[in-house]
Amino acid sequence: MASHRRPKQPSRARVTVLTTAAAAAVAISSQAAQAAPSESPSADEVKAQVDKLYEEAEQATEKYNGAKEKQEKLQKEISTIQDNVAKGQEEVNELREDLGSLASAQYRSGGLDPAVQLFLSADPDDYLEQASTLDKLSSQQVDALEEIQDKQRVLAQDRAEATEKLEDLATTRTELEKKKDEVQGKLAEAQKLLNSLTAAEKAALEAEEERASRDSTERVELASTEETAPASGSSRTTSAYAAAQSVIGSPYVYGASGPSSFDCSGLTSWAYAQAGMQIPRTSQEQANAGTRIYSQSDLQVGDLVIFYDDLHHVGFYAGNGQVLHSPRTGTVVRYESIDNMPFQFGVRI
Template identity: 75%
Template sequence: MASHRRPKQPSRTRVTVLTTAAAAAVALSAQAANAAPSEKPSKDEVKAKVDKLYEEAEQATEKYNGAKEKQEKLQREISTVQDNVARGQEELNDLRDGLGSMASAQYRSGGIDPSLQLFLSADPDDYLDKASTLDQLSGQQVEALKKIQDKQRDLAQQRAEAAEKLKDLSATRTELGNKKKEVQGKLASAQKLLNTLTAAEKAALEEQEQRATRSSERQALNTSTGSSTPVGHGSGRAGAAFAAAQGRIGSPYVYGATGPSSFDCSGLTSWAYAQAGVGIPRTSQAQANAGQRIYSTSDLQVGDLVFFFGDLHHVGLYAGNGQVLHAPRTGTVVRYESMGTMGGPFMFGVRV
């Protein structure tokens, strides 16, 4: 007689585990489905994030510029100290040779005790003349030894100074490398975000950028003449610097660049003033102390330096009519722009 066995039922524990796992999987799938639409940011969200990254890149760029300027200064100073040390060593060698020559001459004259020389001398008057000469040589030796000691101390101090500067240079080079990596990292992150956009979205952003540029340029034109001259007119060296910058309109922004074909913000202003025969510091923060500060926009004149953001990481040239001529950021060119659309507050101007 065939036996009828009941099918083995899964344990209650196993059923519970399977049910829980299935529920979790369903929940995760639902979350993924809900999250999927928001994974890809909108064009405007991408632009906002990219603009923020560009601003952070510009902040890092000015620190990079400062480290680079310090490196170049240290290299010049080290070269000068090393040249001085080399010349000092030659002078020390000459002093030592001179002392050696005097010592040899004294030895050849006979280094005998003076009283014994006088006792043996057939001509006391001749001896006294020689003794006078020996006393003179002895005085020269003392003076030579003093000069050698002074030169040795001087060389030791200069070598210590060179060692400190070389140590500072090494730290500055490390800082420079770190800032360069930071800038490149920000720019790479911005490009990665831009790459998430479709071709149509990229084209729309580019058109938006071009419209903003054209609008700023129109506002900067002299409406009465229609010329490409801003409403304000520069004079003196500020006017000459502004005219030089005008000639670079359309040149691309490149971090760390100081012209003549590409610029960052402080690279443009320092280059422009150099064309006017005026040397100003390399970084925007240092340029903020290059002249008389002007806090009212109504007092600004064409060619004055104008600074933005609390940390002064952006600088341009005042163009008149509330406009700035500047190198804005990566992906843009030297252009006019309204002071109200700089992305950060106007802090003050500087008249060099």
């Protein structure tokens, strides 16, 4: 006969353990789902991130250029001051020798004046403060002592200025290295993002840029038949713009100012140098190098064009809404639509 016993029920403790384990499994599964990596960014998203990094790199590049320019200027100033100090010290030494010869002659003719003895063994500044001794000296000796005092005063000022500029130079060098590291960090981060793209995605982005560049070139060629050459009346502007056109295709390299590679302000400053005119090195300084033109409709071929709120990018206006510039790392000197960047104003030199 079959047994009619009721099946044995699990103990309350066993039910609790099973329930807890199930809950834990659900929680782990949920956490794993949350922790699962999100989908990789699209090519457009990567491009947007890369463009942002390149913009930040260029901001740092212009600060790097400013620090580098300041360093070079300080080095020249320090060298000039040090040359002046050396020359001034030689003059003081010669004056001391002349005064010593005068004192020797005085000694041979009847004894050395105690006042001259005091000078030859002490600081002439302290000596000249003792006005009561001046009447013991000949007018020739007084003139020599006063000239030495004047030159020593200038030497002291020059040495103090050199010391101050050397301290400024050390600070500038530190800033230069800091900006260099910042630029390289941004560029490395951008390259890492680009490396995450497939070969097909990279090819598509490159093709898109090539199409845009061809369109801009065609617009510039059309403008050359419809618009006049630089109308600012400056032959140097014409020559500078022509120089920039002659290096189309040269690669962008941060901190470079020609002749075979350029950053944005490196291109414009180099082009003007070819025209025999020195303009400031950085885009921010170039923004103040001439008359500002705030309306795009008033721009003329060859005008400098300044972009972004902090004025960290510059190029040449090429006509028909296009600019000639060195855009960013990974590109070359080329024509591009003025609308690709936030226009601030033009500068007519």
